[in-house]
Amino acid sequence: MSHKMVLFPFIVVSLISSNVESQVACSGNRGISPAVASFVKPPYVGSVWFTGSKYYIHVNGSVSGFQPGTQHGVHVHQYGGLGNNCNDAGPHWNLYNRNHGGPNTTVRHEGDLGNGVVDARGNLQIDVYVNPRDICRYNGFLGRALVIHQNQDDLGTRPTPESKSTGSSGPRLACATIGYRGV
Numbered sequence: 001m002s003h004k005m006v007l008f009p010f011i012v013v014s015l016i017s018s019n020v021e022s023q024v025a026c027s028g029n030r031g032i033s034p035a036v037a038s039f040v041k042p043p044y045v046g047s048v049w050f051t052g053s054k055y056y057i058h059v060n061g062s063v064s065g066f067q068p069g070t071q072h073g074v075h076v077h078q079y080g081g082l083g084n085n086c087n088d089a090g091p092h093w094n095l096y097n098r099n100h101g102g103p104n105t106t107v108r109h110e111g112d113l114g115n116g117v118v119d120a121r122g123n124l125q126i127d128v129y130v131n132p133r134d135i136c137r138y139n140g141f142l143g144r145a146l147v148i149h150q151n152q153d154d155l156g157t158r159p160t161p162e163s164k165s166t167g168s169s170g171p172r173l174a175c176a177t178i179g180y181r182g183v
Contacts, residue, residue, distance in 0.1 A: 037146035037176035039063045044148070044174035048126055049181070050141055057135065059113055060127040063148065063174065066118040073153030073169030074126050076111030076178070077145045086172035089145035091165075099164040102155035103128045110135055111144070112167070115153050124148060141178045148174045 035050040043065030051058050066072065081088030092100065093111030101108030116124040135141065149169035162168045 034181040035140075035142055035178050036181040037061075037178045039148075039174050039176045041174065046123070048146055048176070050178065052129075052132060054132065056129045057132045057141075058127075058129050062126075063116070063124045064122055065174070066122050066124045068118055068120050068122050070118045071115040071152040072118070072124060072173070073149040073151060073167050074113045074116045074124075075109070075147050075149070075153075075169070076113065076141050077147050077175075078111075080143045080145050080177040082145060082175050082177060086145065086147050086175035089147055089172070089175055093141075093144055100156035100167045102153075103130050105155065108156070112153075112155075114155065116148060142180060144178055145175045146178055147172050 037048045037050075039046050039048075044063055045065060046061060046063035048059060048061030048063065076093045077086075077089035077091065078093050079088065079090040081090070092109040094109035098107050098109060101112055103112060103114045105112075113126065113128050113130070116126040118124045132140075149166075149171065150173050151168060151170035153167035153169045154163050156163055156167055158168065160168070
């Protein structure tokens with residue numbers, strides 16, 4: 001493990017190698033360590049939590065600022081970049097170049113989490129369980145972006161290129177980098 005300390009006046013920044021990221025995100029037989037994506041750019045404000053074990057990853061939380069009664073595609077994207085209207089996050093996290101799918105389909109991107117449902121108060125709710133097998137093998141969700149899209153995700157069910165690549169989820173509305181959450 002490489003570890004460097006860089007000192008600035010009144011600030012200490014710790015730079016840790018990517019090996020530690022994989023240990024933080026996925027802890028072998030103990031499953032994943034808790035992580036969180038915190039949305040802080042109004043009108044989209046809230047948190048989505050990542051918890052679990054070696055058998056599942058539970059993704060759940062709430063983000064405010066949406067039109068009541070709608071659904072929006074929610075995906076983990078390749079990178080943690082949030083700039084350029086969330087486009088710096090890159091494409092959906094897709095280790096094996098598979099078609100898009102839902103969180104419980106056999107063929108899917110590792111970042112496919114399905115849809116968040118917006119309640120009467122404008123809060124998008126997400127509550128999904130995913131298999132950690134491939135996710136933990138490739139450094140977990142940590143450091144990647146969680147992105148909420150404008151449209152409902154069709155889960156790759158339509159015979160169109162857009163459906164097979166993004167679930168026809170449309171433009172990106174909100175994004176947050178998934179980071180380690182201390183307990």
